[in-house]
Amino acid sequence: MADVGDTMSEVSAPVRRVLLISAGASHSVALLSGNVVCSWGRGEDGQLGHGDAEDRLSPTYLSALDGHEVVSVTCGADHTTAYSESFAQVYSWGWGDFGRLGHGNSSDLFTPQPIKALHGLRIKQIACGDSHCLAVTMDGEVQSWGRNQNGQLGLGTTEDSLVPQKIQAFQGVSVKMVAAGAEHTAAVTEDGELYGWGWGRYGNLGLGDRNDRLVPEKVSTVEVQGVKMVKVACGWRHTISVSSSGGLYTYGWSKYGQLGHGDFEDHLTPHKLEALQENLISEISGGWRHTMALTSDGKLYGWGWNKFGQVGVGDNVDHCSPVQVKFPHEQKVVHISCGWRHTLAVTERQNVFSWGRGTNGQLGHGESIDR
Template sequence: MDAAISAAHEAPPAVVLVSAGASHSVALLAGNVLCTWGRGEDGQLGHGDAEDRLVPTVISGFDAPGITSVICGADHTTAYSEDEHQVYSWGWGDFGRLGHGNSTDVFTPQPVKALQGIKIKQLACGDSHCLAVTMAGEVLSWGRNQNGQLGLGTTEDSLLPQTIQAFEGISVNMIAAGAEHTAAVTEDGEIYGWGWGRYGNLGLGDRNDRFVPEKVSSVEGEKMVLVACGWRHTITVSSSGSLYTYGWSKYGQLGHGDFEDHLVPHKVEALKDSSTSQISGGWRHTMALTSDGKLYGWGWNKFGQVGAGDNADHCSPAQVNFPEEQKVAQVACGWRHTLAFTEKKNVFAWGRGTSGQLGHGEIVDRWNTPVIIDALSPDGPGSKKLESSAAIPFAAKIWVSPSERYALVPDEKVAKPGDVSARGNGADASVPENDVKRMRVSS
C-alpha cells in the first residue's frame, strides 16, 4: 500500500465508491485503499485518533482484503470485506450502532464478530442504527430503536445484530436508513417502511410509527428497484426509472414544486422524461442521477449542498453542472454536503465544509459549483499526494460519555395526526441548525 500512496501524486488510485456522513466522508479506491476525511472526534475516520482531517487520508494498518462496500452513518462508518465475509465498523458507539455488543466508541476499524462468515449483499447506516441484507435476502439490524426503526417489534436498542423476523419468507433486495426510520425494497419490487413516521416518511398514508416492517401500497402498478432515505423523507425508483418521494418536505426535499409533505409515494414529475439510475438522501436535501450521467439536486440548500450554484432552497430538481460536462458515475449525500465522482474518476465535493468534510484542505463552505478533490482526482490541478494516517493504536483513550461531551438538544416537536398546520413549510419547531449532536433526552 505504501508504494501506491507514494505514487499517488502522479496518478491517484481510481475511485470505486464514495459515502458521506453528518460531517465526514469516505472513499474506496482501487487496490483496496480506503481513505476518510472530515470530522474525526468520535473515531469515525478510523485513523486511531479524534482529529479532523481536511484532506483524504488513507487508513493505515487496515489490511482487510477485498473491501467492496464502505458506508457512513451520521458519526460512524462501516465496511464489508467480501473476501473475509466480515463487516467492520468504527466511530461513535452510543446506542450500540457499531454492533460490537456495547456502546463504546471505536477509533480504528474493528470486526463485527456477530456477522462473521455471513455473506452480505448490502449495508445501510442511518443516524444511529444500521442494517445488513444477506445474500439470502434476510435483514439484520442493530443500534438505536426508540421509534422501532430496527423492525424488531420493540423500542429497545440492540447492541448486536438481530434478524428481522417479519421478513421471514420475503426476500429483501435493498434497504435504506434515515434518522429514525427504515425502508426496504423486496425482490418482488414491493416497498416496506418502519420506524418514525410523523411526516409520512414510511409511505403508509398516515403519520404513525411502525415497530415492524409494513408494506406500502403499490404505486401505479410499478415495481421498485432502488430506495434511499433522507433524514425524514424517502426516495424510491421503479424498474422503469421513474422517481418517487414521500415524507417531510418543509425545504422542498421531495422535489414536487412545493413544500407539502406527502404520506404516500408521489412521482417527481419534473424528471418524468428521465430515467433515474441512482438516488441519495441528505439531512434535508435529495440528489438523483439519471442514466445519461446528469445529476440533479433539490431541497435545503443553506450551505449550497444542492449544487445549483446558489444557497436558496429548491423545491424542484435543479441540474448540477460539472467541468467539461463530465458525466457523473455516483453521488452521495451527507447531512449538509454532497460528494460525487464522474466517469473520468474525478471526485467532487460541495456544501458544508467546516469540519473538512469536503476534502479541499480548508474549512469553508462551497456554494457555487462542485469543487474537485485534488488528491483523489486525475484532473486535480495540484496533483497533491494522498496522505496516510500514522496508524497509532488508540486503546489508551479514555472514553467520555456523549452526555458529557455535547450539549443536549431538546426533542423535535412533531406533528400530531390530523394537525394540518404543522405540515409542509413550517413543521420542525426544534430541529437543530448547528452541528451539535442530537441526543435522546430522558423523560
Template sequence: MESGEGQRGKAGEDEVMLWSWGAGSDGQLATGTLEDQSLPQPLRSIPSSHPVSHMACGGAHAIALTSNRKVFTWGRGTHGQLGHGDLGSCLKPKLVDFLEGFIIHNISAGWNHSGFVTDTGRLFMCGDGSFGQLGNGDNQSHSLPEEVLFFLSKRVDQVACGMRHSLALFRSGSHGSSIYGYGSARHGQIGVQLSRHRRIIIIPEVILGFEDSRIVHVCANGDHSAALSAHGQLYTWGKGFNGSPDCHQPQVFTSSLTFSQVALGWNHTLLVSDGQVYMVGRMLTHVHRSTGEHLDSKMPFFHGKDSVGSLVLKRITNLIGERVVGVAAGAEHSAVVTDNGTVMAWGWGEHGQLGLGDTDDRISPQRVGLGSKGSDSCPLLRVFCGSGFTFVAKHVLDS
C-alpha cells in the first residue's frame, strides 16, 4: 500500500483533507456510522491542526500518521489492533496515547494487527498475535503497542503487515538490506523455507537473498509479500497467483522495466513504471453476480513478455494517456491517482469501495468524483485501500 515535500500553509477549519468510501461495518470509514458508502464522504473527524501525511488501511481498521507525527486509529478493534488498550471499535479517529512520547515515521495495518516504527528505528506492534505476527516469541495479542524486543539492537526502517504475517526492513550500510519475516508461513509469505509441520514463526527470521540489494520498500497483503530495490527491481514471495505454486523464497521478477511502486492485493499485484500501471495475477477471483463470468478475463490489457514464474505482466491500457503517481490495492479492488489529481478505481465493488455510487464491479479504471474540493483541481492527492474500503488524502506538504 510516496509523497513530495515542500511548503505548507495552515489548513482552514472548513478545508476537506480526507475522503472515504466502501465498507463501513466496523467504523473503518471514520464517518461516525456503521454504514457502507458508495460515494466519497468528506471527513473532518481529524482536526485540521493534525493534517494527515500518510495512512495505512487493514482488514477493517485504519491508521493515520499526521504531519506533526501524531497517530490516530479507528475501525475494528476486537483484537486490540487500534492500540488504545482495549478491544473496542472506534467510529471516528482516536489518538493513540501510548505513542505520544515517540516520533513515528512508518506505519502499517494488517488484517487484525498494526505496526509502528519510530524515527530511531524502534518497532512497536499491537493487535492479533495468534500466528506470531507480533514477533515477540508467543501467540499473545496486545491492545497496547508493544516493542518487538528482537530488534532492540537493530534499526528498523519499515514494517509491513499482511493478513497474518509481518515483515521488517533494515538498511545494511549503503548497499545492502535485511528483511525479517514472522507470523504465518503456510504459503511462504515470510520468505523462509520451513519444515513440513512448521506453519508459523513467532520470532523473526532473516529472509535470505537481499544481502547485495538495497531494498527501499517492502509491502504485504493477504498471504503475499513483495520488495522493491533502489534500482526498481521487484522481488515477490508467498501464495501463488492463479493456482501457481507457492514461493517460500523471494524470486526476482524478470523484466526490462524499472518499477517505482508496488501494491499487493489478495490475488493481484499492481506495479508502476514510468507513470504506467501493470498487473500480475487475477484481480477478481469471484465470478460476476449476474453473468457468472470472471470479469478480469474481459479487462483490456497489453500482454508483455515480462514474467514471474508462469505469470505474465499485463499493462492496463485504459490508463494510457494518464501519468499515474500513486497506486493502492485492496482485497480485490484497485485505485490510482494521476499527476493531475484524478482518482480512478476498478475491481470488486460490492461494498461501494470503488466510489462510483453503486455496488457494481468494474473491469476497467473509472474516474471517482470527489466533489467541488476534489480531484478536478487538486494534484496533491494520495490513495489508500483497505480490504473493502478506500481513502483519499489531500497531501499536506511539510514546512
C-alpha cells in the first residue's frame, strides 16, 4: 500500500466541527457546526454563492446563508444546493443551464436562492449530478429537475424540467436515497432494492444492457438477488452500491479502472468487489473517473483515473484495484467526497484533507496547484 507522501495536504483545522463536505467539478463546500457554510474553488458560474464569479483559493464563509440554519450541502458539477430543516427550504445557486437550479428558468445565480416548488417539504437527502438534481422527502418520495435528455429525471420523458417534479414511478415505493451521475441516476429503497434510470450506454444502470431508461427500473440481476442495498453513489458514468452486510458493488464504465475489479472492462450488472470483501464499507463516493470507499474502521481506499493524483496514493498512475490511502499519524477517516478531479476527506481529529487537481483552488490551500 503506497504512502501518500507529499501528494496529500491538510487544510488547517477549523475552530468549528466539520459536519459535511461535498466536492463538485472544480469547487468544494463544507458545512460546519453552528450551521456555517464555507465554499472554495472555481466560482466562474456562481457556484460558490459569494455574489461574484471569482475563484476562492481557501475556504470562505458563505454569509448569504446566515440565519438559515442549513443542515446539509450538496455540490453538483458547477452548482450547489443547501437545505434548511427549520425553514423547510432548499436553496440553490451556480450554473443554471437546463433548469438545474429548479427556479423555472435557466439563469445562473451567484447567491443562494430558495427553490419555491420545494418549500415546505421535509427533505431527507439531495443528490446533484452534472446537470440534474433530485431530492428525497422524509416520506420516501422523490422530486427531480434539470437536464433530462436521457431520461435521468425518471419522469418518462426526455424533456428538461425547470422546476422539481415528483417521480410518479415510485408511487407506493419508499425511497431511502438517490445518487446522480453525469446523465444517469440510481436509487436505493427502504426495502433495500436498487434502481437505475437515465443514460445507460456503459451498463451504468446495472440492468444488464446498454439502453437508456426513462423511468426507474429495479435492478434484479442474479448478482444482487437476496442482497439488501443500503447506499448508492454515482461517478460520472459508473455506479457504486453498498449492501447491508458492508459489501461493495460496482458497475458501468471502467476504461480507467474505476470499477476496481482488476481490469478495465465495463460491467453491465453490479459485481461485488472481491478485493475489499474482508472490509465493511461505510461510505462511498464517485468522481469523474475515480472511486473512493471508506471502511467502518476508518480506512480509505481509492482506485481509477489518477492523472492528477486524485486517488491519493502518491503517484499519477491509474489503478484498477483498490489501494489504501495513508494519512499522517494513521488518522481514521470519517467522511469523504469525490469531485471530478479532486478528493476531500475529514478525519476523526477534525482535520480536512484534500488532494488531486487544484488549478481553481478547489483544494483550499490558498494556491492553485495540484497536490
